[in-house]
Amino acid sequence: MMNEQNQGPSAVDDLFERTLLDVGIPPCPVVLDRFMAEVRKDEPDYTRLANIIGSDVSLSAGLIKTANSPYFGVRQRVRSVNEALTILGLNTASRAVAGIILRKTFPNVPNLERFWDASARVARLSGWLAQQLEIRGLRAEDAYTFGLFRDCGIPVLLGRFPGYQAVLDRANHDAQVSFTEVEEEAIPTNHAMVGCILAQSWWLPEEICRAIRSHHDLRALTQAGSDLPMLSRRLIAIAQLAEHILQHQLGLSQTQEWCKLGEACMQLLDMEEARLEALYGEATPIVSSDE
């Protein structure tokens, strides 16, 4: 099925690679390796490949943006990796990934291990939670996409400001001041704004972009006069819940976000404490899964 040697790079390949460069976030090297290992098999597993790509912020953004570009003419809007893969085809995606590795499109990749791992896990668990909680109008795929891209501003800022890791650590541990306000004390913007601007340029739905922009904003979540669409608020709530469950179950990289936003999130999802207790256990297989 994969026959890269016989097919020269097409216009789509160029478009995809240019898009990836525009995305500005390096793909996770482990994901690239895992992807190529699967592609090289005699009979690569399509679902597995889709899952591998879908776990990476950069590759997913690149795929979705490429599939939504005018190059493909009038199509259904694409808002998930699966839909994007159907349009672009696995061959194109594979050639592009191979190209990235070969041409070292992203040299000097900073250490983003924690970011890559966290986004993939939050995305997976958010998608699962959306299915479990059955909230009207909230698609599991949107919850997954939001979970994956929520923090995509972080690697961009890590690449630009040498002291940003220390800022992140401070923001993670501040129990009073909002995450983005801590960032703004040190830099002239914040990761939510950077993420939103990027998501807009990837042609993502407005509700997802707004959710990225406001995902640390308690007032936007709770205030009666807030103009944040309800879908955006619920996306924020579900990803925050996913992050909380992950931290609760794995006991790693504790942040203060649940203390600051947890109550609002529970209300938005119309959830009782007892349901949360039950979810800790039910989510275990998803939490511990690696892909």
Added chain:
Amino acid sequence: MSSIDTLTGFPNRFGCLQMAEQLSSDAVVSGQPYAILWIDMDRFKQVNESFGHMGGDEVIKSLAIRFRTRMGGRAELCRMGADEFVLLVPRCDRDQAQRLATELCSTIEEPIAVGNLVLHPTASIGIAIFELGEGSLELLERADRAMLAAKTKGGQGVVCSGDEPIPGRLGVTLAREELAVENSLHFALENGGLCLHYQPIIHAHGHIEAVEALMRCSVNGESIPPGKFIPVAEKTGLIIRLGEWCLLQGAMHARRLFDAGYDTKVAINVSRAQLISPKFTQALHAALICSNAQPGQIELELTESLFMDVSDHVQRNLKNALAAGVRLAIDDFGTGYSCLANLKDIPAGKLKLDRAFVTVLPEDRRALSVVRAMTQLGHELGMTIVAEGCERQEEIDALLEVGVDAIQGYFYARPMPEEQLLPWLQQRSAT
């Protein structure tokens, strides 16, 4: 089943439907539409509570008499329920129905004496015009919904079916036509339907002063003019996204020009909604960071009124933009409430004269004098002066003669897509 309301002598709900059936078939034969006006008294519950049901009945009776007198056989009158009336008006189009509804409002609003108190009634009226193929019940329902929309707007008003505000995707209520534009806009935003075209601004010395980024929007190959989508974007809040999208794409373009060896400035329009937002500075920095553009290569175009906005957010945003290293330009200068005295307080390095001054040149000597004065003043304040909308050689000669520094307009170049701009620049520098 009785079809008459005993209090008013009007046909009731049942009688109304029968009459509507009849009028519908007449309308099909005659080809002339008929109208339904659904009238619902505002706050009638309070009348009943204050005066008792007997008092309420008295009010209804006097209203019924007023309707009958006023209509004088022009319409069939029905009573649908406690405080609801329906008028069926044969051979009546939308405009006529609207005039009739206004007439009815003034009839209703005449004070009514109840005992020794005076009541000032008002009503909400919904209008629906019969459409071929539509059932009578459907038509009545449309009129009812229009009435409810009038009520939601605060009562004492008229709404035509089709004009009811409907909540759009982002929760903002819009009229039907606006809703269609909002849908197109979302489609464009999610399907790569936006792009920027660039129009070069040529300096009198021959070099390219800047290129202005202009937004284009198309859905399914059909372009939507800015005059249509901008007002809807402003209403729904999508204008912020459009503006930020422009900012990032314009900055990325500036970076690509830089990488190709051109330090040409890219001028990007900033809307009022963006600049009054406390988040503007963050968005600007986010765009600069993501694009890796040289801030000095970015020029923000703002209208004069924005510079003069004294609100804290706007002034802070302007200050922060300058601190970030981007340039500022005054767009469309000379229209609106332009005040030359204000110029001294505006931290912009460029003044763009509105096309209104250009199109009358060179014949209009007075306009030319104004341009000369503005140019001199701008120069005194250290600004570069650009004239917009130049299409003829004579205009350009006159403008350059009075000292204008740079020219933008079809005469030199139309706005072009990015892939055409670079070859255009290359060809120009070759010659």
